[in-house]
Amino acid sequence: MTGGSSGELERNIGFLEAMTLGGGTMIGAGIFILPGIAAEGAGPASSLSFVIAGFVALLAALSLSELATGMPIAGGSYHYVNQALGGFFGSIVGWGMWSGLMFASAFYMIGFGQYLVAPIPFLDGRLFIVLLGLVGLALIVGVNYYGTEESSQLQNVMIGAETVIVLIYVAVGLFFIDPANLEPFAPTGPSGIIATTGIVFVSFLGFEIIATVAGEVKDPSRNIPLTMLLSVVLVTILYALVMLVSTGVLPYDSLGDSLVPVSDVAVVYLGSIGVVAIVAAAAIAAISSSNSSILAAARVNFAMGRDDLMSEHLNVTHDRFGTPHRAIIVTGAVTGLLVTAGLGVETIVSLLAEVASFSFLVSYSLVHVALVVFRRADPDAYDPSFRIPDLLYPAVPVLGILLTVLVISQMATVIILLGLGIVALGAGWYIVYARDQGFETGLITEALEPDISDAYRVVVPISNPDTQQDLIRLGAATAKAHTNDGTPELVAVNVIQVADQSPQQNVAAERLTHQRELLEAAQQHATEMDVRLQTRAVTGQNVGETILETLIEEDADQVLLGWQGSLTKDEAVFGPNLDPVVEQAPCEVSLVTLHNERIGSPIALAGPGPHAPVAARRAVEFATLDNTVPTLLNVQSSTASADPIARGEETITAVAERAGIRTDEFETKVLVSDDIEDTILDAVRDYDTICVGLSERGEAARLRFGTIAEQISQQATGNVGIVRGPYDSTSTKTEPVETVEPK
């Protein structure tokens, strides 16, 4: 045993770390900077703005929890949207999150400057605020460039201290609320409350960080949903209380004028010690929130690079420090520019907050769409351990999208334009940079298809342009006979065999062209036959295994395979590609050898074999192509019973009954002979098409072809269909049936 070629990823983030990561980022800077702006926008009712924003975040956290436990891998929202909706929307969300994090980070750093400057009156002025913000930012970028060992202890202490200060602020402040200050409660009315929601939503970005590190969370199925939902709920309550205290202690209009609202409130009842504590907490909060944002941005960039949506150049990790230093520098540089913009824009704080909110609101609404897409398409790999309860689905995503639209609709025009500009940047980036990278369109097309899982589905593997038309015709004939459970469907699948199953493999261009031509032709034949057809282009190392996977994915009822008719002499029976399918397919299998184009009047052997009824049914279905009626043949030995003809008729009737075909859909033919095999071989010679049931699966999973079926397949000049029924998917073996050939 040698060291594995694939490394494991250690999950180092436990419950507490995830809570400080999510909750810590949220309790961060927002709570110290926003109360002033919020009070100005909605008066005392701004606590309702926080509750609404928290509710929107909670809906997003629910959807994200399900997606994150379904795909615990770095990238967060971006990754889920990219998987569900394809690269175009993936690019929009990726760029949206990246710019949203940069705007948020700039917002935190300006707040950092404001809190440090305010207590020192002679330094008052925007230049110093911006300079301090830039210094703080440079510090963060520097630390992250060089990389630090995981030392969550210091961070836990800082976030703990900061939380305690906020709790004291709230707990003591509740006693100093002057009810008169809370009148009028909502001076700007509902639209003001909603508009304020758009600004304060930036405070709730932290829970998303938990999703971006989902791959590192211990016991993810428990910890991811728990920490995301809990942190959102706790922070919402805390914020609503902070707003209530702030607007209750100071009149909202004077609060609105303050750059440092929380310390202005604290000075009223906590004195200068309170102010120092608040300033310290605000500074810590700004630094830690900004830090988390810059790190989250690097992860989004990495995830985009993994999907070829972002330059690998940006995502290189540093040789020595192991950090994604370029992504950190670029993020820091743009954030610095945004901070510097504070020199020219007076309302920079609310502008930054609101654009960041806009970007994330757009991302979260697409996350809700992604959830619906995943639920609809239900890919095999998607098996979330946390699911939104049935009672709340689809209410959560629908409500989430509606609320997002509502909040965005109340934003200022300039914000909407800036936000749309970022969306356009993501869209433009996809069109210019990423579209040629050739990646998938996501699950959206699958999700949009009507739910036809119950309808009869025939998978037809095709590889030979000469025979595929006939295969499609036969497939269509069998499909059309099953209209009970909705419109039946054909699935034409072509497998490109590759040596190595790595996603980056390059398949030669001409093979892809050949594949496309085959599938296009199949589509055309299907249209001629007036049957629905889906095409699947797949690659795999083993053709048979890949077809089996497709059968399971498509939940197929039948697989119809072409077979050239010769038995191989080595290990395989029908051939190395066909054997695994014939042996293991969970559905009905029809193996057809086409000698001539005419299906004509088919004959089916209605013998005692377990698959005779399926063969009979197939004969009925094939017969519809030429508007004929098939014959069910039974051969009896003359000595077996007193009236062999009657016994033969009985056998045929029994087979037809089990096959579920009506008596007017077939003709019967009973022959009496002592050499049953020869008689059968003689009799079928006159028919264009012969359907015969496969013998039962033998022991040790080897195929038992059955002598009759084998001889027919080798001697017949007409078309031959070798048929078996579905295996019970719950057991690997069919029940032992007294088989085979009549003696």
Added chain:
Amino acid sequence: MPLSGDSTILVPVDVSVTDPPDQGILQLLRPVNVVVLGYYPVPKQTAPAHLQADHESEAASRLDDIVNQFDSAGHEVEGVLVFTKDREDTIDRVADQHDCGAVLVPNEIGSIERILVPLRGDVNLERIISLVGDLLRMNDATVTLFHASSTGADPSQGEFMLRGAADRLSEDGVDPERIDWTLAEDDDPTSAIVNLAAEYDLVILGETEPTLRERIIGTVLTPVLDKIDKPTIIVRDID
């Protein structure tokens, strides 16, 4: 459950740097099974998957090299590659998953001639002794069993334990000439062990806290491990 004969030792190796395994270690661990934990430290700033994407093949080949060197020394050896932000966390988990009875804390190592085994008389005694027995089977090193009892306490208990342990070793087939024991009266066993360790090539310690993590970053073992610049094997308490 004694470790007899088929002890498995976890050997953590930093695969982000090229560092060939020490010949002394290869020699020492010849008679036991080895799980080589190739860990790739991930800074806080980086998603583990990111470094994995950038460095997986390089790290895997380094690990393979090391595993092969152990292989050639005739061990049953397994390699595990992990990208982690917390080495101790990973050592703990992998040691659990792979049933490793002990963990090597590597240090500069030469040829192993003298082994120090401080004993506390805890539940781990049995496991420590059988590991020592396993290791001594295929080399010529001498072992010193050590116990420090606090001043004023009855030293006979410590002596009883040390004699018993020495007897066990010789029953295991270790030449009694190679076994030695020292009983000290000292209220500060930590510094006694640290001072003594300077004269030895390898220290084998028992874990007393419930987890290895506690031992390494906790209060008890840290001073010992910090101050000993000798390779150390920690026998895990996995009862």
